[in-house]
Amino acid sequence: MTSNVSSDRRLIIAIDGPSGAGKGTVARALADRLNYRHVDTGAMYRAIAWKAIHERLDLQDEQALATLASRAVIDVSDGAVVVDGHNVKQAIRTSEIDAAAAAVARQPRVRQVLIAQQRAMGAQGGIVMEGRDIGTVVFPQAEIKIYLDASPEERARRRATDPAHAAGQGASVVNDVASALAERDRSDSTRTASPLALAVDAVRIDTTGMPVDEVIDRLLTLVNDYRG
Numbered sequence: 033m034t035s036n037v038s039s040d041r042r043l044i045i046a047i048d049g050p051s052g053a054g055k056g057t058v059a060r061a062l063a064d065r066l067n068y069r070h071v072d073t074g075a076m077y078r079a080i081a082w083k084a085i086h087e088r089l090d091l092q093d094e095q096a097l098a099t100l101a102s103r104a105v106i107d108v109s110d111g112a113v114v115v116d117g118h119n120v121k122q123a124i125r126t127s128e129i130d131a132a133a134a135a136v137a138r139q140p141r142v143r144q145v146l147i148a149q150q151r152a153m154g155a156q157g158g159i160v161m162e163g164r165d166i167g168t169v170v171f172p173q174a175e176i177k178i179y180l181d182a183s184p185e186e187r188a189r190r191r192a193t194d195p196a197h198a199a200g201q202g203a204s205v206v207n208d209v210a211s212a213l214a215e216r217d218r219s220d221s222t223r224t225a226s227p228l229a230l231a232v233d234a235v236r237i238d239t240t241g242m243p244v245d246e247v248i249d250r251l252l253t254l255v256n257d258y259r260g
C-alpha cells in the first residue's frame with residue numbers, strides 16, 4: 033500500500049482511455065489523495081455540446097461551434113460543471129449528450145479552443161487531467177501518463193449501472209449501452225483531430241475485474257516511483 037507521496041513537486045498526471053474504463057472515479061480519487069486539482073475534459077466537450085443543442089446549432093457547423101466554444105465560460109472545478117452560469121452537471125449525462133459530445137469533439141477548431149484552456153489550467157502542475165488526448169496532445173510533457181482500459185463488456189456494464197449517467201430511452205439494458213459505447217469508441221478513435229490513442233510513454237492498466245482501490249494504489253505507486 034502506498035499512500036504517502038512526499039514531495040512538493042507538483043506534477044501533471046494525464047489519464048486517458050475509452051469511456052467506462054474508470055477514468056473519472058480513479059482520477060478524482062488520485063487528485064484527492066495528492067491534493068491536486070482534478071479536471072474532467074470530457075465534461076468540457078459535453079458542456080459545449082449541451083450549449084450547442086440549447087442554442088439549436090448544427091452540430092456539424094465547425095465555425096459556429098468554435099465560436100461558441102471560444103465565447104463560453106466553462107467551469108469544471110471541484111466536480112462542478114457550469115457553462116455560462118448554467119449548472120449542467122446532471123444535464124450532460126444523457127444519451128443525447130453522449131452522441132452530441134462525440135460529434136463536437138470531432139471538430140478540430142473546437143478542440144483547439146478547449147485544448148488551450150486545458151493547457152492553461154494545468155500549466156502550474158498539481159493536476160490530474162482525464163480525457164482522450166491528454167498524454168498525447170494536451171500535455172505530451174506530462175510526468176505521468178496513464179492509459180486506463182477495460183474489456184468492452186465491463187465498460188458497458190459500468191456505464192449502464194453508473195448512477196451519474198441517466199440512461200436514455202431504451203438505453204437501460206447493457207446491450208444498448210454496449211452498442212452506443214462501441215459507436216462512440218469508433219468515433220473517438222478514428223477522428224482526424226487528436227484521436228484516442230495510447231501515448232508511447234503511457235502506462236496501460238487494464239482495469240477489468242480490478243477493484244477501484246487497487247487501481248488507485250497502482251497509480252500512487254507510479255507517482256512515488258517517479259519521485260524516487
Ligand code: DC
Pocket residue numbers: 051073074075077078130133134135137162163164165166216220
Ligand atoms: O469522457 P466523456 O465520455 O465524458 O467524453 C465526452 C466526449 O468527448 C467523448 O466523445 C470523448 C470526447 N473527448 C475528447 O475527444 N477529448 C477529451 N480530452 C475528452 C473527451
